[in-house]
Amino acid sequence: MFSVFVLGDDFKAETKPLIELCNPGTGEDKSELTQNTKALRAQYTNSFIQPLEKVTTELLTSIPAKESPIIEMLQLVYLNSIQAHKAQGPVSLFILSDLMQFSSALDMYRTVPNFEKYDSSYTAKKLWVDLGLVDVHVILLNNNIKNQSPAFMDFWNAYFKRANVKSLDITSLPG
16 A cells, blocks of 8 residues: 655645555566466556656645644544554555644744653644554655754654654655
8 A cells, every 4th residue: 555645734634645556566476377467567557656656746846835734744644544544564654854843733943842841742642643563764855954953853753752663764865
């Protein structure tokens, strides 16, 4: 299962994935004697790769949102995809973001909050998710160096630790 969620101005209106597909496979693990591998490759291209390429192209031309409710969106992804599908087996969550949370719940543009203080708040308890079965891969866009300080990274590391992630990998990208 491959689900793509998009963070926008109104995360409550975007509770469903932009696209959700199962990978049908390429057929390369099938025998040409017993399976139509050419048809399987065509199905893979037409029903999986092409729709993903279309969504990717649309995302590249989208207008930036005025808010960035990242923590709220993580909860929605958990509830509407991971938990809703009762995922069995490995689950990976890829996040492409600058992680600059900006919503009524938390504003990281003003100041990076102390995680312990945030964690004891009503908001944190309301938005908490248990990602214990999830391998989280963050591709961090370094487009706000002033705010993406060591304290900022400490906050997110503590957030994912508190969410019990199975594993966390953060890769920084310029821009």
